Amino acid sequence: MKNMVEKEGFNLFKAMAYIDRKYLFLMVFIITIGSLLFPISIPIQIGKNTNLYYSYLSKLKSTDIVMWKGATFRSYMEVKSGYIATLRVIIEKGAKLVAMYDEGDQQSVFQMVMGNPSTGASGILTSLMEQKNYKYWDNYIDLGMVLLGGEATYVSLARNFQGYIHNDYAGRPIQGSFLENVNGAADFAMIIDSGPLAGIGGDFLGRHFAMDYKVVYLGNMIGVGIAPTQTYIETGIVKGMLESGRGGAELEYLIGAPGPGLAALNVMTLGHYYFIALIIIGNIGYFGWERKARREEEIRAGGQKK
Amino acid sequence: MRRGKLPYLRRVLALDVIEDAVGRSTEMGRPILESYGTVAFDQFVIASLSTLSYVARLAAKVDNRVIVPIGGNPGSMITRPVAVDIVKSAYEAEGKGELFNENDMPFLSYEFFSFAAGYVGLILRERPGAVIVGPETADALMYVEEANAVGALTIATGYYIANVAVLACAANYVMIGEEALAAGAYLSKEQSRITSLRTVDIFKFLAIVLVVVGVILVQLKNNFIIDLLSI
Amino acid sequence: MSSLFRRKDIMITIVAFCFGLVIVPYFFDIKELNTYANNLSKIVAVVTTSAFVISLYAQSRRNLIMVRQRSKGWPYQGFQLIIVFLIAAVGLILGQASLPYKWPIEAIQMSGSTVFYSIATFYMISAGARAFRARNTKALLFLLSAVLVMLAQAPMTELYMSWPATIRAFLGDTFGKTATRIFAIGLAISGIVLGVRTLLGKEPATLGLQG
Numbered sequence: 236m237k238n239m240v241e242k243e244g245f246n247l248f249k250a251m252a253y254i255d256r257k258y259l260f261l262m263v264f265i266i267t268i269g270s271l272l273f274p275i276s277i278p279i280q281i282g283k284n285t286n287l288y289y290s291y292l293s294k295l296k297s298t299d300i301v302m303w304k305g306a307t308f309r310s311y312m313e314v315k316s317g318y319i320a321t322l323r324v325i326i327e328k329g330a331k332l333v334a335m336y337d338e339g340d341q342q343s344v345f346q347m348v349m350g351n352p353s354t355g356a357s358g359i360l361t362s363l364m365e366q367k368n369y370k371y372w373d374n375y376i377d378l379g380m381v382l383l384g385g386e387a388t389y390v391s392l393a394r395n396f397q398g399y400i401h402n403d404y405a406g407r408p409i410q411g412s413f414l415e416n417v418n419g420a421a422d423f424a425m426i427i428d429s430g431p432l433a434g435i436g437g438d439f440l441g442r443h444f445a446m447d448y449k450v451v452y453l454g455n456m457i458g459v460g461i462a463p464t465q466t467y468i469e470t471g472i473v474k475g476m477l478e479s480g481r482g483g484a485e486l487e488y489l490i491g492a493p494g495p496g497l498a499a500l501n502v503m504t505l506g507h508y509y510f511i512a513l514i515i516i517g518n519i520g521y522f523g524w525e526r527k528a529r530r531e532e533e534i535r536a537g538g539q540k541k
Numbered sequence: 542m543r544r545g546k547l548p549y550l551r552r553v554l555a556l557d558v559i560e561d562a563v564g565r566s567t568e569m570g571r572p573i574l575e576s577y578g579t580v581a582f583d584q585f586v587i588a589s590l591s592t593l594s595y596v597a598r599l600a601a602k603v604d605n606r607v608i609v610p611i612g613g614n615p616g617s618m619i620t621r622p623v624a625v626d627i628v629k630s631a632y633e634a635e636g637k638g639e640l641f642n643e644n645d646m647p648f649l650s651y652e653f654f655s656f657a658a659g660y661v662g663l664i665l666r667e668r669p670g671a672v673i674v675g676p677e678t679a680d681a682l683m684y685v686e687e688a689n690a691v692g693a694l695t696i697a698t699g700y701y702i703a704n705v706a707v708l709a710c711a712a713n714y715v716m717i718g719e720e721a722l723a724a725g726a727y728l729s730k731e732q733s734r735i736t737s738l739r740t741v742d743i744f745k746f747l748a749i750v751l752v753v754v755g756v757i758l759v760q761l762k763n764n765f766i767i768d769l770l771s772i
Numbered sequence: 773m774s775s776l777f778r779r780k781d782i783m784i785t786i787v788a789f790c791f792g793l794v795i796v797p798y799f800f801d802i803k804e805l806n807t808y809a810n811n812l813s814k815i816v817a818v819v820t821t822s823a824f825v826i827s828l829y830a831q832s833r834r835n836l837i838m839v840r841q842r843s844k845g846w847p848y849q850g851f852q853l854i855i856v857f858l859i860a861a862v863g864l865i866l867g868q869a870s871l872p873y874k875w876p877i878e879a880i881q882m883s884g885s886t887v888f889y890s891i892a893t894f895y896m897i898s899a900g901a902r903a904f905r906a907r908n909t910k911a912l913l914f915l916l917s918a919v920l921v922m923l924a925q926a927p928m929t930e931l932y933m934s935w936p937a938t939i940r941a942f943l944g945d946t947f948g949k950t951a952t953r954i955f956a957i958g959l960a961i962s963g964i965v966l967g968v969r970t971l972l973g974k975e976p977a978t979l980g981l982q983g
Binding site for chain 3: 723745
């Protein structure tokens with residue numbers, strides 16, 4: 236049998252096994268830009284977790300207080316659609332919102348969406364907030380980076396909110412706001428972790444709010460957090476989750492507010508198919524050329540050793 | 542545990558190959574690049590610091606450089622002095638204190654993706670012979686792929702269950718979950734530390750027994766184990 | 773004095789004391805202890821956040837050395853130094869809400885982060901073409917599962933086929949959840965044992981010591 240390693244000329248299997256990276260990357264551009272320029276409407280099936288998430292979100296009342304744990308910029312890029320859609324629902328329901336963070340850029344992300352009350356800078360949802368008369372201090376308060384300090388902080392918040400929180404992020408005392416009667420976790424109707432970097436349920440909020448006080452705990456998950464969180468949904472600690480970009484798109488569809496999630500569905504579909512195609516092509520090349528080439532190289536190396 | 546007899550430990554290929562990786566890099570005349578994670582102290586960072594200690598010692602023995610990119614989180618500066626101490630002590634212990642260069646442990650950025658960009662840039666510029674990726678999250682694949690592109694041997698830490706699958710394919714060697722946490726004990730070969738790994742096995746066995754007994758009891762409509770484990 | 777605090781036994785005693793201070797309030801409701809534990813947590817939080825000041829110093833020092841020595845890539849280090857201090861000065865003088873401060877962060881730094889996050893796609897593509905090979909039976913099974921799950925994930929697939937979703941649900945509910953739980957249990961137990969080893973001083977690397 237001819238030695239395929241030494242064969243001159245073009246070898247299709249070899250080309251399939253070793254596709255140059257620049258062509259791979261070029262295809263990504265073509266798929267992304269093509270999908271955005273020539274969108275196809277795809278009907279979307281709503282997943283079980285999104286339905287659960289929405290079922291709790293849709294029951295919010297104007298007297299409910301929602302605790303919002305911020306998303307870092309890197310997770311916001313993935314969960315943007317769900318982040319905006321969830322805040323949209325909260326604003327439309329008129330529920331009270333308390334935003335808290337444990338990393339520096341989470342507040343910037345929140346203000347990018349809700350606007351900056353200190354400077355009057357507008358955010359993505361500012362027009363909706365004006366329409367619904369949803370105002371800072373009356374309807375939502377930003378407490379700033381109060382979630383530092385690990386588990387002890389969450390325990391303090393859950394058991395002795397007034398002992399731990401005194402001001403908002405700008406130093407304004409919370410007395411006189413809707414937070415003055417919040418004593419602990421039991422006074423929150425819901426917690427939303429808006430873009431955690433890992434699974435939730437076994438985290439501090441899960442342990443000290445959801446498990447101890449049975450607060451409804453929802454998560455807007457990035458991809459790697461979906462599988463670990465699923466187990467906590469089944470035990471009832473987490474009540475629902477949005478599964479990354481797809482979940483956000485489903486929520487946008489449910490609430491009838493198309494946004495970045497639905498717009499990205501085409502790209503998501505074609506991207507997945509392209510990836511599958513690459514795996515298949517790569518393996519055809521592997522079985523057609525690479526495996527034989529490696530075996531022949533091993534035989535040659537073994538022969539030289541002798 | 543009988544005195545003097547080490548308990549049986551299965552091989553963790555990713556840890557066994559570290560010595561070969563350092564040797565390979567030295568033969569190629571290229572440095573070793575290792576990261577120990579982006580956050581301040583957590584269990585994986587503690588374990589990775591033990592690996593760093595081992596790698597630094599090996600590198601010092603063969604007069605090679607260890608490059609340790611640091612950053613990715615505001616808390617990463619907390620761990621930096623510890624890491625600098627570890628590497629410096631390793632070189633001094635081998636009598637090669639003059640080879641230690643603190644500039645080989647650059648703080649790149651506390652901003653996550655800025656750190657990732659700097660890390661990738663370091664790989665491309667320094668072209669290490671081996672890259673030992675610590676407990677990284679979304680960026681782990683970037684480092685492994687870039688390391689493969691420059692021909693480095695890659696050893697990755699599977700920090701997330703989701704990451705493990707991809708790193709197992711993309712990296713040459715991967716430490717899955719508790720293998721990374723056992724690194725310090727495994728590499729030291731000290732009896733007291735290796736015995737603690739046997740403790741992990743005992744507790745795992747207990748967990749298996751609890752699961753099996755719990756499943757049987759639930760079939761018999763008895764929730765004793767569930768109630769016992771409910772907080 | 774500093775050499776006293778670098779002694780291993782002193783460092784381990786401090787670690788054990790802090791551990792006790794934080795863990796005992798979980799079991800005993802002692803008011804003063806709760807206060808001290810909360811204060812310790814706040815101190816840790818403040819120190820962690822303030823670490824960026826040290827990082828600024830470390831980064832500036834490194835960049836200055838590289839500029840002075842004209843090391844490889846020194847113009848970029850110099851540029852970085854200028855930009856960092858310029859933006860810091862603008863923020864201090866004009867305030868964090870001012871446009872000259874916010875614009876570089878929102879238009880450049882955040883956009884740059886977005887771009888770099890997107891680059892992960894290209895790395896995934898590169899890994900998919902290069903590394904995902906069915907080298908043996910296990911790898912073949914893994915790849916088949918991956919292909920089926922990805923097929924089910926693509927929204928358009930549901931229009932034409934429902935069986936990938938069924939297979940995806942099966943794989944996720946059985947193997948996926950099992951693996952996640954095994955991983956979580958293993959990590960939790962190993963983490964506890966690692967913590968005990970650290971408290972007993974058997975992980976000297978944590979304290980910056982050789983071991």
